[in-house]
Amino acid sequence: MSLHSSVRVLLSAYQCAPNSESVSQIGWQWYSRLAVQVPLTLVTHIRNRPALIAAGAPLGHSEIIYIDTEWFAGPLYRLATRLFPQSEHATFMLSSMDAYLYDSYAVRLLRQRQQQGQQWDVLHVVTPVTPKLATRLYHLHAPLVLGPLNGNVPNPSQFPEIMRKDSAWLYPLRSVARLPQWWWNTLEHTQAILVATRATLAGIPEKYHTRCFALLENGVDIHRFHPAPYPPPPSGDYPLRIVYIGRLIPLKAVNLLLDAVARIASHVPLHLDIIGVGAQKDTWMDMAAQLGIAEKIAWHGICTPEQMVAYLHQAHVLCLPSVRESGGGVLLEAMACARPVIALNAGGPAELVDDHVGQLLPTDNAETVITHLAVALKDIVAHPEAWAQRGRVGRERVEKEYSWEAKVKQGITLYGQLISSWQKSSL
Template sequence: MSIATLSWQAHRVSVDTLGFLPPFLGSRRKRWLFISEDTPLGRAQLFPFWRHRADLAARYGIDIRELPLSRFQAGKNPYAGPVEAVCFQARAGLPPGEVAALAERIRTIFPTARLGYFDASPSTSLPYAGALNPLVAAYVKKQVLKEKRLYRETLLGDAYHGDHYARRLRAAEPMNRWPVPDDFWSKLWLGPHYAFSPELQPRFQGGFPNGDRDIDVQARFNTEGSAWYAAMRQEALDKVGELAGRYRVRADGKLPPASYRAELLRTRICFSPFGQGEITPRDFEAMAAGCLLLKPDLSHLECYPEVFLPYETYVPLAWDLADFEEKVAYYLAHEAEREAIAKRACDLLRGYFGQNRFLNDVEPLLIRLGLAGEAAPARAEAPVAMPVMAAAPMVLDRAVSSVESAAPVEPGPLAMPKPRILLSAYHCAPGTDPGARIGWEWYRRISAQCPVTLVTHRRNRPALEAAGAPLPDSSVIYIDTDWVPDWVRRLVEGLFKHEGGDALSPLEWQLYDSAALGVLRRRRMAGAVWDLAHQFTPAAPLSCTRLHRLGLPVALGPWNGAVPVPEAFPEIALQDPRPVRSAAPLGGWFDWALGTTRHASLILAANPSTLAGLPAACRERCRLLLEDGVDQDRFRAGPWPEPPSATQALRVLFVGPLVPDQGIPMLLAAIARVGARSPVELVVVGEGDQAEALRAEAEALEISACVRFKGALDEDGVAAELARAHVFCLPAVRETQGSALLWAMAAARPVIALDCGIAADIVDAEVGLLIPATGQRSVVERLTWALIDIMNAPEVWRLRGKAGRVRVESRHGWDARIEAVMAWYRQIL
C-alpha cells in the first residue's frame, strides 16, 4: 500500500469518523472547498486533487478542504466565509430539482465563490445540465459521448447504453429526456474516473505483473439492478457459461477484495461488461493485473487519459456479444498478442501516473474556477458572470464539441488551438544512450503540451512501450529499415560516422527518412492532420530530411555537429576514429540535393560552432538552443559533502563515454598528482572503447585504489553519485551535448571543464572553472591546481555549486526548453 493511500485513509478517518475539519490557512491562500459524497466514483474524483494538495499549494497558492455532504446538510459547516471555489457532489439518482436546490443553498452560503459540480453518476447522461447550467461554472464528468446530439435523444431508462439494452432486450424502463442548454457545453469538462481512485491508482506504480496465469477467463460480476441492467448482465453471464468445459473459467460467486485481486493476477482474459456506466472499476482492475480486457465497444465515448484504444489497450466486443466466443478463442491461442495488448494498457496508465501529468492537465479547470491564471481575481464577485476562456472548455486538454458550430456564448478572447506536431526522432527511448534519451525527453514533454505524432525507428518500440508509449494525446509510427543486409550496413558505417557518436550512416538515415515520408503521405491521404513537422534526432546536420515535402512548416534540430578538436590536441585528434571532415561535404551535398535547410522554417543549433557550419542563407531562421534539458526533480540540490581535508578525501566525478575526445587520461594524471599530497577519489561513469586502456593507465599511475570505474548508469544512478561528489570534472576536448554538466549544476555541484565545445557556453567562473584548451600538459597542470584549490577554499567552491543550481533553474530546465520551442512553434504558425 502506498504512502498516499495510507495518508488518504487517515484523512478519511479524520473527516468521516472523528469529524475533524481543519480551518483554511490564512487569507493569502486561494480557498477551495469540496463538498463530497462518499461513493466509489466520488472518492475517485476527489483523490487526485487531495493527493496533489501540496503541489497545488506550492504552484497556485491553493488551500483545499473537504466537507462531507451529510455534515453540510446537517448545518455543520465550519467554512462559511470568503471562498474562491466550491465543488460539490450529490448522490446519484437524485431528481434534478433537488440537486439544483443544493446548488442554490451552497451559492447562498458562499456568494462570492464559483461553483463546480462533480457528477458522481456512473453513466454518460447529463440529467442535471439544465437545472445547474445557470448556477455552475464547471460541470465535470468521468466520461462523455463523442456525438453531443445524442444527449438530446429521448431514452428508455437513464443512460445512452441503457436505452440500447432496454430496447433490444425488451426491458421495462420509463422514458426520459433531459434538456441540455446551448450554452452548457463550454462548462462540460472531462475529469477523473475510477483509475484515479485511492485503491486503483497505486497499483499502476510498479512494473507489469508477470507470472503464471492458469485461469483463461475471469468474469465475476453481479446481475442485480434495474430491468435493463439485469437483462444486460444476465446476457453476458450466459455467454460466459457457454465457455464452460472448454476453458478454465471463473464466474461464480463473490470473492473478498484481496482474493479477487490475486485471482486477476492468475487470469489471462478478463471479461468486463458494461455497468451502470460504460466505464467500470473492473476495467482498471484488469489492466493493473495484466489481464487482457474484453469489453463492449467504447468508441462512442471519451474519457481522459484516453486509455481505451481498440486492439491497442483492450479488445472491443459487439454490444450483442456475437463475437465474444470467437475473440476469446483467438487471444487464448495467441499469447504474445494477448500479453502485448495487456501490457500497453498497464504501461499507458503507469506512464500517466508516473509522470504526474494530472497536475498540469487540470490547470484549465483551475482557471475556470478562478483558482489559477493571471486574469483570475482573488475573489470572484459572481459565480458565473466573470469572463473566462471560452476556447478551452474541458479539463485535461480534451475538447467537448458543441452540438452545432456556433460562436462562443461567453465573452473573452479565443485561445490559439494547440498545434498538432509531427515529431521525427530516429533515436527515441528512455535509458542510458544519450541521443535516444534526449529524443524521449523531447517527445514526452512536447506531448504534454500539445497533440504529437511520433515517428521513430522500430528498434525503439520495446523501450518506448515499456515506458508507457504512446503517451496520452499522442500516437507513434514505427519505421523499419532492418531489412538492409548487415554487411552493407557495416560497410557504410565504417566509412561515415558523424560526430554525435551515433552508429547511423547516411545510407541508414536516408532509408529511414524516405520510408517515413511514404508512410506519412499515406496517413495524410487517409485524413491525418498535422500543423508542423519537427525533425529532432539524430542531432547532426548530416541527417537531412524530406519532411518539407509533406507541405508542412518544418523545424530542425537542435543540431550539434561541426564541433572540431582544438588544434592544441593533435594526439587526441589522431586517436578519434570519426572522420568528421570527410563527412561534412557529404552532409552539404545531401542538404543541397534535398533542400532541407532551404525549406526549413526554423533551425535550432546547440552551439555557435554548429551555427557557423550551416549555410549562410538560412542563418536568419536559426536559433541557439541546447538539445538537452535538466529534470530538476531527479537532480536535486543536495547538501555539499563534508569539505575535503587531510582525513576527508576530495571526491571527483566524471560522467561520459570512455572515448579519446573526453580527455580522461588528463584527469587521471591530475588525480595522481593530487593524490600524492592529499586523499582523493575519482569515480568514472560511462562505457566505451577506451575502458580497458584507462584501467591500465590508472594502474600505471598507481592510483587504482582511488579510481572506481562504475560503467554506465542511468540518470538516477548519476544523481546518486553527484550527491556524494564535491566537484564534477569534464576535461573533454570536444563535448557536443553538455548533459552531464547540466546535471551536476542542477545538483549544486561546481563544475570544471575545458574552454571549448559546448562547455564554453555553459560554464564560467560563477559556477565553476573553465580551463584554457592549450594542450595536454597545461590542462593537467591547471586541473591539478583546481583540485587542490577546492581543498584550500571549499566554501568558494560550495557557493559555485549553489550558483549552478540557480542558473539551471532559470535557463536550463526542461520547462524553459519546451516553453521556448512552443513559442517558436506559434511564431511559425
C-alpha cells in the same frame, strides 16, 4: 501565440528512448512533454519501440509511427563497429547514413496518410541533432522546424595522439554528409532552425541565419537531478571526491584527468568515481595502475540516473576533460545537483561553464590541461566554500535556463508563431 489543444504536431525523432544515451534522451524528452499538451504524432525508428513501450508509450494525446529500416541499419552498424572498434565517433559517422533511408520511408508513409485525410499543423525534426540533418518532410506542406542542432565543433589538432586514436583521418569525409541536405534542399524549405551553439550557427549558410533561433539541444530533469548539501570540506576523514560521467572513448580524454589526479594524489586525499563504459576502459585502468593511483579510483560502468545522482551528491566536483564536446549534458546534470563543474574551454562546455558555476581550462595542449586541472582540484581543497557557492549558482542557472520544461515551452511558443505566419502567408 500559444498552442491551442487542437493544434496537431508531427514530431520526427530518429533517436527516441528514455534512460538512454544523450541524443535518444533528447527525442524522448520532447515527445513525453509534448504528448501531454497537444495532439501529437511521433515518427521514430522501430529499434526504439521496446524502450518506448516499456515506458508506457504512447503517452497522452499521441500516436506513434514506427519506421523499419533495420534490414539496412543493422548490417551497417555491425560493419561500422568492425571497421572502427576503437572509435565510436567513426562508427556513428558511418551508421548514421541510415537516417536518410529512414526519412525517405517516413515521408512516403506520411504522404499516404495525408492523402487519406490526416493533417498536421507543424512539423518538427528533433533528432538526429547533426547540422548536416537532411529531411524531405516539407513535402507535407506545413511549417518545418529542425533541431536543436549541434555540431561543427573544430577539430582539436593540439591533441594529436587523442585524435589519432579516434580515427581523425576520417573527419574530412563528414563534408560528404552535407550532400543529401543540399540535394533535398532542406534548409530552403525550413521555417525555423534551432541551433545549440555559436559553432553550430557558423556552420549554417549565412543566408539562412534569419531563420535560426538559439536553443541548446540538451536539457535536464530538475526533479530527478535535484540538489543536496555540499559535502564536508576535503580532509583525511572525507577525501576530495571527483566524479567523471561519460563514455570511455578517446575524445573524452579521461587520461588527462588521470594525469592530473596523479600529480596531486601524494599530498591531497582524494577519490575518483568514473561512471561509463567504452573501448578505452582497459587502457585507462592500466594507465591508472602505472601512475600508482588505481586504489583511488572506482570504475562503476553503466549507472541508473538515480545512481548518478547519488555519486554527484557525494562529489565535490564533476570533471569533463573531453577535448571535443559539442554539447555537455552531463554538465547540466551536475549543475542541477548543485555541484560545480570543470571542463575545457572549447565547444559546448565553453558556452555552459564560467567562473560562476565552475572553471574552464585552457586548451593549448595536453600538458596545459593537466597542469591547470591539477591546480583547480587543489583549489577546491583550499577554498571549498567558494566551490560550494559555484554549485549553488549552477543550480539556479539550470532552473532558469536549462530545464526540459523551459526548453519545450520555448518550442511550443515557436510552433504558435510559425503556424500564425504560415496561415497569414496562405491568405
